[in-house]
Amino acid sequence: VAQSTHKTGRIGIFDSGLGGLTVAREIRKAFPWLELVCLGDTARFPYGIRSPETLRRYLHEGCAFFEEQNVSTVILACNTLSSLLPISVPNISLHGVIESGAKAAFKATKNKRIGLIGTEATIRSQAYARALQRLSTQLDIFSAPAPLLVPLIEEGWLDGEVPKQVIHHYLEPLLKQDIDTLILGCTHYPLLRPMIEKEIAGRNIEIIDNGSALTQELQGSFQWQGDWKDHPGSLAVYVTDAPERFEEIAGRFMGEKLKSIQKIDLTLQA
Numbered sequence: 001v002a003q004s005t006h007k008t009g010r011i012g013i014f015d016s017g018l019g020g021l022t023v024a025r026e027i028r029k030a031f032p033w034l035e036l037v038c039l040g041d042t043a044r045f046p047y048g049i050r051s052p053e054t055l056r057r058y059l060h061e062g063c064a065f066f067e068e069q070n071v072s073t074v075i076l077a078c079n080t081l082s083s084l085l086p087i088s089v090p091n092i093s094l095h096g097v098i099e100s101g102a103k104a105a106f107k108a109t110k111n112k113r114i115g116l117i118g119t120e121a122t123i124r125s126q127a128y129a130r131a132l133q134r135l136s137t138q139l140d141i142f143s144a145p146a147p148l149l150v151p152l153i154e155e156g157w158l159d160g161e162v163p164k165q166v167i168h169h170y171l172e173p174l175l176k177q178d179i180d181t182l183i184l185g186c187t188h189y190p191l192l193r194p195m196i197e198k199e200i201a202g203r204n205i206e207i208i209d210n211g212s213a214l215t216q217e218l219q220g221s222f223q224w225q226g227d228w229k230d231h232p233g234s235l236a237v238y239v240t241d242a243p244e245r246f247e248e249i250a251g252r253f254m255g256e257k258l259k260s261i262q263k264i265d266l267t268l269q270a
């Protein structure tokens with residue numbers, strides 16, 4: 001995350017669905033005075049199976065919405081969108097989650113063997129491999145797309161035999177490679193973290209969650225002008241479809257009742 005000074009404490013958080021909230025939760029803990037504007041593009045979810053062209057269009061349409069909301073700093077709280085960076089969008093400064101995740105993994109690994117799970121689009125983009133290679137050419141990266149995890153999470157199916165078996169299926173090949181660090185390369189995955197921890201228990205593997213990695217970086221690199229720290233802070237949530245469906249699991253996860261989740265239409269923005 002680049003050093004930058006901000007005149008407002010308004011930050012946008014953009015994901016295809018619930019994943020943005022795992023990032024919002026960490027940012028809200030660290031900066032409770034920020035005004036967070038979260039967008040979950042639930043009508044076009046999932047992003048992880050889309051082509052780069054389609055994802056770029058979704059990114060531009062989402063950014064047009066943020067601009068309308070007076071937001072000029074947007075965190076792409078979605079690895080799939082972050083894998084498109086660098087990309088420039090007029091009037092918006094974009095910050096992705098991949099670089100912070102890669103840096104945290106690089107710091108954590110001792111044996112230089114890093115595992116990565118993510119959506120098909122994120123893994124295919126090789127964005128993590130590039131970010132990790134920039135940090136060191138000595139790293140071995142073992143990656144696997146884990147397409148069934150996101151729908152399980154959006155369904156609220158966070159424990160029991162089914163998620164356990166699915167996690168086991170995706171992680172087993174990585175565990176065989178003797179990884180000592182596992183990047184959760186999708187912002188949805190922290191919701192399944194307790195189950196993932198059970199699966200790797202006793203193996204001494206450090207889990208990297210991008211929401212906390214990014215928040216730690218923001219603490220060092222973002223400066224806010226003015227008296228923002230006395231501000232009460234807020235969390236506004238917008239989705240593009242079925243707000244009631246989103247509300248229950250999102251509220252449970254954020255540990256606070258999300259006051260009003262509003263439905264918007266992004267295709268009218270651009």
Ligand code: DGL
Nearest residue numbers: 016019047048079080187
């Ligand atoms: N949360 C998104 C990510 O981090 C992906 C979910 C989806 O496929 O839409 O990649």
